[in-house]
Amino acid sequence: MAKSILLVEDDSAIATVVTAALQDEGFDVSRCASIAKRDRLLAADRFDAMLTDVVLEDGDGIEDLPTIRDSFAEMPIIVLSAQNTLDTAVRATETGAFEYFPKPFDLNELVRAVSQAVGTSSAASADEGDMGDSLGLVGRSPAMQGVYRMITRVLRNDLTVLILGESGTGKELVAEAIHQLGRRKTGPFVPVNAAAIPSELIESELFGHERGAFTGAVSQTIGKFEQANGGTLFLDEIGDMPFEAQTRLLRALQSGRIRRVGGRQEIAIDVRIVAATNRDLQPMIEAGKFREDLYYRLNVVPIEIPPLRERTEDVGSLAAHFLKLAANEGLPAHQLSPEAVALLERMPWRGNVRELRNTVMRLALLAREDIIDANAVEEIIGKASQEADPVVGGDLQASVRNWLVENNPPSGTVYHRAQAAFEKPLIEWALQETRGNQLRAASLLGINRNTLRKKLDELSIEPDAFTDR
Incomplete structure (x- = not known):
């Protein structure tokens, strides 16, 4: 029938x-x-x-x-x-x-x-x-819509989620939504930015440490795993986690137990893991920079966040949302004209939603009229930003300022995030100039060859890729 x-x-x-x-x-x-x-x-x-x-x-x-x-x-x-x-x-x-x-x-x-x-x-x-x-x-x-549907599918379970997307696309917002709408919403949501923690401190940050475990450990410290017990641990920029720490993380995920640095007692933990990265982890696995078994442990449910350039039809609603936030924060209330929205839709938004938010906040602060038109947008943010890469060409100090505005790194991470962002293109330029010769590249940069090798490893740069350029 x-x-x-x-x-x-x-x-x-x-x-x-x-x-x-x-x-x-x-x-x-x-x-x-x-x-x-x-x-x-x-x-x-x-x-x-x-x-x-x-x-x-x-x-x-x-x-x-x-x-x-x-x-x-x-x-x-x-x-x-x-x-x-x-x-x-x-x-x-x-x-x-x-x-x-x-x-x-x-x-x-x-x-x-x-x-x-x-x-x-x-x-x-x-x-x-x-x-x-x-x-x-x-x-x-x-x-x-694909993102929303994937979020709803993981709300009633504790499956591990790996959020993929470029910087500024809103990966932490997705992680927070999974937590706040899911079955662990009454527990803590604890974010950890692996890129912002020095490699020698990341294990202590994750698992905690006992008093006297190392120089400067004057008291017992509870790590992020224990802080997140009963809730969600968000491991942001997981692709930047040192290889040694990946091993301990994998062990914790497999066993559901951790051990503080310098400790002997194993501690049972009950956390949901949501991880995120802006890197392509597959080439890192092939290069031996990321553990394949950890990747499969994390990549149970992948959610890919599209860059803003692939959903320009959302620019208008996002801008309106940010204008409301600006008004709630005490800035003058504004609306965007259709022509202004069309102009914003044509912009490249290399910094994705984060860049759009900061731009709209700037418009809300500086616009003189209640209705922001296209002329006001051009006057305030400049025609050059509609076409030029903000970190290519021009004054270096201005480029750095633009990068800081567009990426808005969280407090306490600014120096390390900026350093990481500018180190990689600098080293890649030196390798390109020397056709992959590490000794000459180190000399050109004015650093020790061993320092260069360490940076190549940390930044996942393959010098052989520059030999034929």
């Missing part, structure tokens, strides 16, 4: 297309466009699955899904929505949806989800709760 599907959709064009696709696969589809008609159909017939839009002609299509699930516990529910925000995705998940599809969706993928749903004995359990957009993840582009 054909599986029966109830489709609740007030857009007749979408309803027609979805109905035809499901019928082609052998499903028996009943259609309606309102909550009232939906309730009458549910009272009269049994359905194997239900597909519902969120905004219907007579109300919110998912508001009472928990009640429906109480009466029809075996019926999976798939939510379709043009309200493509993280809020909608989470609401759909929290109200018991089997799956969530933002519009426009891939029809073949939807059909596969329906086939999977009707072959499943029961839908996911529902939890009460709601959230706003206060987490800062803004955007309705198709690229961001």
